[in-house]
Amino acid sequence: MRTLAFFCLFLLLAGCPADAPPTPLDQQVYIWQRQWQPAHAQVLAQTRGDFSTLRVLALQAHPKAGWARAYADLRLLAEDRRPVIAVVRLDGQLPRLDQGEIIRQITDLLRDWQAAGIDLRGVEIDHDCATARLPAYAEMLQSLRPALPAGLPLSITALPTWLDSGRLDDLLRQVDGSVLQVHAVNDPRDGLFDPQQALRWAERYAERSERPFLLALPAYGVALIDSSTLVESEAPLNASGTRRELMADPQQVADLLAALRGRHPPNLSGIIWFRLPLPGDRRAWPLSTLQAVIHGEPLQAALDVEASQPGPLHELALFNPGNRDAELPRRITLAHSDCEAADALPGYRLERTPTGPAFIRKEPARLAAGQRHALGWARCTTFDQGAIHVSP
Secondary structure (H helix, E strand, O other), X not given: OHHHHHHHHHHHOOOOXXXXXXXXXXXXXXXXXXXXXXXXXXXXXXXXXXXXXEEEEEEEEEOOOEEEEOEOOHHXXXXXXXXXXXXXXXXXXXXXXXXXXXXXXXXXXXXXXXXOOOOEEEEEEEXXXXXXXXXXXXXXXXXXXXXXXXXXXXXXXXXXHHHHOOOHHHHHHOOOEEEEEOOOOOOHHHOOOOHHHHHHHHHHHHHHOOOOEEEEEEOEEEEEEXXXXXXXXXXXXXXXXXXXXXXXXXXXXXXXXXXXXXOOOOOEEEEEEEOOOOOOOOOEOOHHHHHHHHOOOOOOOOOXXXXXXXXXXXXXXXXXXXXXXXXXXXXEEEOOOEEEEEEEOOOEEEEEEOOEEEEEEOOOOEEOOOOEEEEEEEEEEEOOHHHEEXXX
16 A cells, blocks of 8 residues: 555656656754753764754744743854754744844844854744735745845745645745745644645645745654643643654655655755754654665664563563664563562563563553663563563
């Protein structure tokens, strides 16, 4: 079924010229953490060969909270030496766009960033407004552009919901480039990503955009809170209720990327990944998964059972050495082991069997690439690690 689905994706691109190979797609990344951490230095160093440009959350305006800068590490950005695009997030629920205040906030920010030695190559406005408000948005952009430093490009993010509006053309005329967002556009409850829909949107957008554009693809997940309409992403929310985790499927995204590399819509110049993952970011793909997708490497999950042996007490853990997430096994049995005591840690329960202790998964769960999950412990006089039986 997957092969058939992506054969259809290639057919959708049949209108592209067949006699010329497609230009390679540039790879960029959003850095979306509002508070930078020491781990940013490590991850930036590890991804130097993956991303040509860093698009960094720099400034936000929200209806209640007002204006706030993100605490980016400007020294680290300057030392990295890759081109940087400052992203300004204007919440879509703002009652109005105050042109004077927007210009003041952005020009002050740019002055500080350029003084810090950052290789600033543009400003991106991220404003997910309703389609009916596109004329006001275009007017604001028209006033902002001459206030920017000479030669500094201005770009925006764009929503597929704007494709049905005749006002989109005027909006795009105000900027030098744009980024089409094709993930979680309407409601994450409908799914974070549909590769076939994403390609249809990109095709339609290419017909409207006279300038090069990029496609924003997801490398993250969210939690849906059942007691409200809230969606929890990289920042925890103070809300009660059961959280249902929803993650963009790396294989689906990889398949779309492979199709685009074979033949892509006119004016599509690159991909932007949302978002740069840090160690411990449980709602983003691990870095190894993102790098595998970017470079077209096969995605493979694996599970090992690790048993430390400081004597008769064995501490057990599951480890995923692959480059994509794996489902935790349903049952792990310590066969032919003489164990006088054992216990399971959260996520599993212990069951005594004639052949040895068994750890039974309580409910389905997944283990991210490169991560460990503590399984439990067992005190055994006889323990054969080679006789550990794992049931999927």
